[in-house]
Amino acid sequence: MTITITAFERSPDGGKGLARDMCVRWALEEVGQSYEAHLVSFQAMKEPVHLALHPFGQIPTYEQGDLALFESGAIVFHIAERYAGLLPDDTNIRARAITWMFAALNTVEPPILELATARLLESDKPWNKERLPLVEDRVRDRLKQLSAYLGSADWLDGAFSAGDLMMVSVLLRLRSSGMLDEFPNLAAYVARGESRSAYRRAFDAQWAVYTGRRDPP
Amino acid sequence: MTITITAFERSPDGGKGLARDMCVRWALEEVGQSYEAHLVSFQAMKEPVHLALHPFGQIPTYEQGDLALFESGAIVFHIAERYAGLLPDDTNIRARAITWMFAALNTVEPPILELATARLLESDKPWNKERLPLVEDRVRDRLKQLSAYLGSADWLDGAFSAGDLMMVSVLLRLRSSGMLDEFPNLAAYVARGESRSAYRRAFDAQWAVYTGRRDPP
Numbered sequence: 540m541t542i543t544i545t546a547f548e549r550s551p552d553g554g555k556g557l558a559r560d561m562c563v564r565w566a567l568e569e570v571g572q573s574y575e576a577h578l579v580s581f582q583a584m585k586e587p588v589h590l591a592l593h594p595f596g597q598i599p600t601y602e603q604g605d606l607a608l609f610e611s612g613a614i615v616f617h618i619a620e621r622y623a624g625l626l627p628d629d630t631n632i633r634a635r636a637i638t639w640m641f642a643a644l645n646t647v648e649p650p651i652l653e654l655a656t657a658r659l660l661e662s663d664k665p666w667n668k669e670r671l672p673l674v675e676d677r678v679r680d681r682l683k684q685l686s687a688y689l690g691s692a693d694w695l696d697g698a699f700s701a702g703d704l705m706m707v708s709v710l711l712r713l714r715s716s717g718m719l720d721e722f723p724n725l726a727a728y729v730a731r732g733e734s735r736s737a738y739r740r741a742f743d744a745q746w747a748v749y750t751g752r753r754d755p756p
Numbered sequence: 757m758t759i760t761i762t763a764f765e766r767s768p769d770g771g772k773g774l775a776r777d778m779c780v781r782w783a784l785e786e787v788g789q790s791y792e793a794h795l796v797s798f799q800a801m802k803e804p805v806h807l808a809l810h811p812f813g814q815i816p817t818y819e820q821g822d823l824a825l826f827e828s829g830a831i832v833f834h835i836a837e838r839y840a841g842l843l844p845d846d847t848n849i850r851a852r853a854i855t856w857m858f859a860a861l862n863t864v865e866p867p868i869l870e871l872a873t874a875r876l877l878e879s880d881k882p883w884n885k886e887r888l889p890l891v892e893d894r895v896r897d898r899l900k901q902l903s904a905y906l907g908s909a910d911w912l913d914g915a916f917s918a919g920d921l922m923m924v925s926v927l928l929r930l931r932s933s934g935m936l937d938e939f940p941n942l943a944a945y946v947a948r949g950e951s952r953s954a955y956r957r958a959f960d961a962q963w964a965v966y967t968g969r970r971d972p973p
Contacts, residue, residue, distance in 0.1 A: 594905035595863050595898065606848045612862050613855035631823045638830035645829050645861040646812050649869050656870070661890070666883030673878070681812065688811035 540604040542567065542574040544614075545589075546745065547598055549580070554749035556742045559611040560599040562708040564744055566615045568737035569704065570622035578748065612644045612705060619701040626701055639695045639702025647685060648709045650677040655712065678718060686722040693731060707732030757821040759784065759791040761831075762806075763962065764815055766797070771966035773959045776828040777816040779925040781961055783832045785954035786921065787839035795965065829861045829922060836918035843918055856912050856919025864902060865926045867894040872929065895935060903939040910948060924949030 544567075546560035560576065567574050583589055584596045592600045593609040600607065601614040608614050616637070619625035626633050654674045661667050685706075689695065694703045710729050713719050719726045732738055761784075763777035777793065784791050800806055801813045809817045810826040818825040818834065825831050833854070836842035843850050871891045878884050902923075906912065911920045927946050930936050936943045949955060 590904075595859070595901050597863075606851060608851055608855050610855050610858045610863060613851075613858035616854060616858070617851050634823060634825055634830075634834050637833060638825050638827050641827045641830035641833070641861065642812070644858065645865070646814075646827060648862070649866045652866050653870050653873070656894075661887075664883070664887070666881070666887065670878075670881070670883065677873075684812050687807075 542572060543602045544574055544576055545579050545592070545598045545600045546576045546748065547581075548578040548583075550745070550749050554746045556745060557712060558598065558745065561741060561745055562611050562704060563599045563601065563614050563618070564741035565704060565708070565738050566618040566625060566701065568740045569735075570618055570624040572618070572622055576744070576748065612640060615701055615705060616640060625704065627698065632697065635696045636700035636702040639700070640705045643702065643705035643709045647681050647706065648712075650674065650681055651709060651712050654678055654716065675716070675718065678713070678716075679721070682713075682718065682722050682725060686725050689724055689728060691724065693728075699735070703732060759789060760819045761791055761793055762796050762809070762815045762817045763793045763965065764798075765795040765800075767962070767966050771963045773962060774929055775815065775962065778958060778962055779828050779921060780816045780818065780831050780835070781958035782921060782925070782955050783835040783842060783918065785957045786952075787835055787841040789835070789839055793961070793965065829857060832918055832922060833857060842921065844915065849914060852913045853917035853919040856917070857922045860919065860922035860926045864898050864923065865929075867891065867898055868926060868929050871895055871933065892933070892935065895930070895933075896938070899930075899935065899939050899942060903942050906941055906945060908941065910945075916952070920945075920949060 544560055544563050547558050550558045552558060564574070564576075579589055579598060584593075584598065589600075590596055592602070592607055595609070597609070599611055599614060600609045601617065602608075608617055615625075626636055654671075657667060657671055657674050661670075694700070695706060696702065707729050710719060710725060711733075714729070719729060733742075761777055761780050764775050767775045769775060781791070781793075796806055796815060801810075801815065806817075807813055809819070809824055812826070814826070816826070816828055816831060818831040825834055832842075843853055871888075874884060874888055874891050878887075911917070912923060913919065924946050927936060927942060928950075931946075936946060950959075
């Protein structure tokens, strides 16, 4: 059965791989499943047809036969559970990999989202310059803890898993801030994720949508 | 094998059920599993013994035999996957319930966390009074969408599931703001969650820790 996902018709990041369809594309490439990407405009995302698929009017969604899912973390988890390659077989190690998925999305990402909000939605506010360092420090607290945990390991818990896929995806949102470079082991961890062939194929696919070209930067 | 979780020795909310051990206790009560709660001080949470369990120095954690997990969403998912009662058997309906878990934690909760941060950590800032309504509106946007989706249904997707357990847990953080009352169907949804006997047992257990009494308010 064909897998169909949704992605932005025009991504706010212009194809830098930060839209949330990217981690779904990456997961599908890791498990070797082909898919079709249905592009939606910002206007269409707020209309009933799309809201029936995604109650919060966002991308990505995932459809396969009778199944319709939304929420990138849930979709990545579904792919990881259904196809081999992103979750280990051992019950306990599998539970740890899933733990890192949730940790990426609910402990590491919230301050990163807050930083993005401060930069994008509050940049015109008189307080923003004074407030940004406070938000950055909250991000830094999490990066310090994650860096201490990762140490010199390649991945969070043994072999590459869906937990790493989510964590790298979350950390990539920080690249433009320069904060990742304060933690060389995290910067190397993210680069390790980006260098995977599945990541590259996913990146190239979304890049081609936004630029109409096949030669990414 | 005994299940051991960690919880605050002294909860910042004084037992109102907003600490993150609450959703884990609730999940364990829903599936009928007994557990022991190991209480940790704020100091102990930052020390190596606890950091080995929880890299971000928080509660809750979950230990059972050789398995050690952290992150409340991941623990609730593990409980839901391992014991009957929180996830439906049908593959597609199960995937939808998991989708709602992720949506609660990664779409609905981030603006709610931002509001809590603004209230707790930035209340002394000169800009806070002007900024709070902006943050509240971002929460409200999500509540509007969730309210529209829920309509007059009792639960998010048919029968009560781990998705509802997480969503109710996330929405409960808003009670003190009064914002829930702007959406009567969401207020009723949360009340429906709180009235479950498993919720009450979990609430009473954490209340007893902080007050030494067995008669909650």
